[in-house]
Amino acid sequence: MMNYPDGDPEGPGDPDAPGVPEGPGAHGDPEPPDSDPAITARALTTVRGGRTVLRGLDLTVPAGRVTGLLGPSGCGKTTLMRTIVGTQAQVTGTLTVLGRPAGHPSLRPRIGYVTQAPSVYDDLTVRQNLGYFAAVLLPGRAHRPARATAVDGALTDVDLRDHADALAGRLSGGQRSRVSLAVALLGSPDLLVLDEPTVGLDPVLRRDLWDLFHRLAADRGTTLLVSSHVMDEAERCHRLLLMREGEILAEGSPDDLRRRSGTPTVEEAFLHLVDTAAARAAHEEPGP
Amino acid sequence: MTPARTLATAARVLRQLRHDPRSIALMLLVPCAMLFLLRYVFDGSPGTFDTIGASLLGIFPLITMFLVTSIATLRERTSGTLERLLAMPLGKADLIAGYALAFGLVAVVQSVLATGLAVWFLGLDVVGSPWLLLLVALLDALLGTALGLFVSAFAASEFQAVQFMPAVIFPQLLLCGLFTPRDKMAPALEAISNVLPMSYAVDGMNEVLRHPDVTTAFVRDALVVAGCAVLVLALGAATLRRRTA
Numbered sequence: 213m214m215n216y217p218d219g220d221p222e223g224p225g226d227p228d229a230p231g232v233p234e235g236p237g238a239h240g241d242p243e244p245p246d247s248d249p250a251i252t253a254r255a256l257t258t259v260r261g262g263r264t265v266l267r268g269l270d271l272t273v274p275a276g277r278v279t280g281l282l283g284p285s286g287c288g289k290t291t292l293m294r295t296i297v298g299t300q301a302q303v304t305g306t307l308t309v310l311g312r313p314a315g316h317p318s319l320r321p322r323i324g325y326v327t328q329a330p331s332v333y334d335d336l337t338v339r340q341n342l343g344y345f346a347a348v349l350l351p352g353r354a355h356r357p358a359r360a361t362a363v364d365g366a367l368t369d370v371d372l373r374d375h376a377d378a379l380a381g382r383l384s385g386g387q388r389s390r391v392s393l394a395v396a397l398l399g400s401p402d403l404l405v406l407d408e409p410t411v412g413l414d415p416v417l418r419r420d421l422w423d424l425f426h427r428l429a430a431d432r433g434t435t436l437l438v439s440s441h442v443m444d445e446a447e448r449c450h451r452l453l454l455m456r457e458g459e460i461l462a463e464g465s466p467d468d469l470r471r472r473s474g475t476p477t478v479e480e481a482f483l484h485l486v487d488t489a490a491a492r493a494a495h496e497e498p499g500p
Numbered sequence: 501m502t503p504a505r506t507l508a509t510a511a512r513v514l515r516q517l518r519h520d521p522r523s524i525a526l527m528l529l530v531p532c533a534m535l536f537l538l539r540y541v542f543d544g545s546p547g548t549f550d551t552i553g554a555s556l557l558g559i560f561p562l563i564t565m566f567l568v569t570s571i572a573t574l575r576e577r578t579s580g581t582l583e584r585l586l587a588m589p590l591g592k593a594d595l596i597a598g599y600a601l602a603f604g605l606v607a608v609v610q611s612v613l614a615t616g617l618a619v620w621f622l623g624l625d626v627v628g629s630p631w632l633l634l635l636v637a638l639l640d641a642l643l644g645t646a647l648g649l650f651v652s653a654f655a656a657s658e659f660q661a662v663q664f665m666p667a668v669i670f671p672q673l674l675l676c677g678l679f680t681p682r683d684k685m686a687p688a689l690e691a692i693s694n695v696l697p698m699s700y701a702v703d704g705m706n707e708v709l710r711h712p713d714v715t716t717a718f719v720r721d722a723l724v725v726a727g728c729a730v731l732v733l734a735l736g737a738a739t740l741r742r743r744t745a
Contacts, residue, residue: 231637237708242568259745260745261745262544277625292655297587298587298589298742298743299583299586299742299743299744300743300744300745301741301743301744301745302745315742315743320588320589321588321589323587325584325587327580327583327584329579329580330580331579331581331583331584332579332581333516333579333581335516335519335520336512336515336516336519340512340515343514344508344509344511344515345584345588347504347505347508347512348505348585348588348589348590349508349588349589351502351503351504351505351508353504379519453552
């Protein structure tokens, strides 16, 4: 697949460079890279629109695995993802992504981010969309064959070869979100951050996408962080981050979480954790 | 900034436009239709047609490109593609230059059609070179692109973006000397018109209209319009933020 020079397109003087200081592990540890977590956050706090959305989070996301980020709507999943990708302002704390502070320019070619609403050009065909984003990732005439291969590969991955020449705006909602996913797959990124990628998809397609996520992790060593508010998808992840009101309630494998709370499903484990947290909060702050 | 990324962006913007033939037709034909109308409105006074016609050749590209760019970049902001691009290794200058290049090209075609029609078919009497008219038209188009890009940062919807057109363009239109010569305006209005870029666009066109060669005043007008375009493009670049709240 595509390879990128580890160049720094804008240099360290970029005014947008992160306000997040470098954390532990930012400088090459002696261990092989896949034993380092892909993402490490310590005391991560993010203010969005005057509201503190993330409240001092600590979390790790292992490399080369599928990590699910679960929690009710409005709990801060999207803000956490934007913070990891480096598009979120007003961040404090430590956040290391692939060994660099989040938002570092050298990370831009290495992260694929799919927003909840498909971000593609409706007035371009699927192939033209992918062609343009591929040209941003790997510019120049010399790379044209590599780009064509990457575009075909991404189209195959999301099963949209038959619709390659259709205008993105004419596709169904599920098809458009797969175009958006295909764009993120283009550069074979080391980290894929997917915000609710399976919302509104039929069960067959959902299964196929989860199979794809696991293939990416197993075959290409890609780290995936996938958010969802559908708890049955939790069972498909190697590891889970359960989130509520800007805090991480629990992290671990689905088995861990079920065992720890003594419940048969992740959904019940989550509810159990929520109730416990609510009871504790009520105990700490009696009455308004 | 990478030339290959800039060119890819310009090609992408043009490709989007190609899927919208109606917009292309409107952009290219409306200025011609207006000039045609104007020619017959002032059938009895060719001198008036010369002045207003030449001024309009400078104003059309500015207005068209302002509208097109403000809507196009607003769509880029609201559809999430801007966020996606800025999370990728794309320089802000690549994006802005890509837009300027693509719409500049459209402006060249528009201006060639409008200038050609006015000079060769409608009898617009230009003493200077039509190439200079084209040059000013192109600079005006750049200025329109720059203003549109800048203004799109302050519009939350396409509805608001369209409302910026009268707010930004109409005062300049009224004060640029199209309706009353600028030196005959009240001193306060003349002072305002002196700091509005469209005044220089129209002055430049009228220099070409009246003088056979490049005058100092023409060079000054062209430089002012170009300078404003670059300044506003830089301001527009500052409104593209990789990290947003």
